[in-house]
Amino acid sequence: MGQDPPSVNGVMFRDHLESYYKQVMFASGTPLHRSVVRGDLDVVKLLMRKGAHPKIKDSQGDIDLQRAETHGHQVVIAYLEPLTMKTEWPEYQFTDWK
Numbered sequence: 181m182g183q184d185p186p187s188v189n190g191v192m193f194r195d196h197l198e199s200y201y202k203q204v205m206f207a208s209g210t211p212l213h214r215s216v217v218r219g220d221l222d223v224v225k226l227l228m229r230k231g232a233h234p235k236i237k238d239s240q241g242d243i244d245l246q247r248a249e250t251h252g253h254q255v256v257i258a259y260l261e262p263l264t265m266k267t268e269w270p271e272y273q274f275t276d277w278k
Contacts (some may be wrong), residue, residue: 209238209247216244216260219253224260234264237273 212232215223224244228234234244245264248256 209242209244210236212236212244213238213242213247216247216253216256217251219248219251219256221253221255221259224256228263233267233270234260235267235269 210232212224212227212234213236215227237243238247242250243264245257245260248260
C-alpha cells in the first residue's frame with residue numbers, strides 16, 4: 181500500500197530501461213497513447229479529465245494527435261486537435277534523450 185499510483189502521463193517501461201529499449205520499436209507511450217490507437221474516445225476523454233498531457237511523445241517521437249491521424253480515428257482527432265493546439269509542450273520529455 182506504500183507505493184504511489186502510476187502517473188497518467190508515465191511512459192511505459194520508463195522505470196525499467198532494459199524493457200523500454202526492447203519495446204521502443206512498438207511506440208511505447210502513455211495510457212493516452214494506447215487509448216488513441218484504439219480509437220476509444222470515452223477513455224481519451226476520461227484520461228484528459230484526469231490530467232493526461234496530449235503533447236507527451238511516445239518512444240517513436242509521436243504525440244497523441246499524430247497517432248490518431250495515423251490510425252484514422254476521426255472522432256478522436258476532432259476532440260484532441262483543439263486541446264493539443266492550446267496546450268504548451270511539457271518541460272521534460274522522457275523520450276528526448278534516447
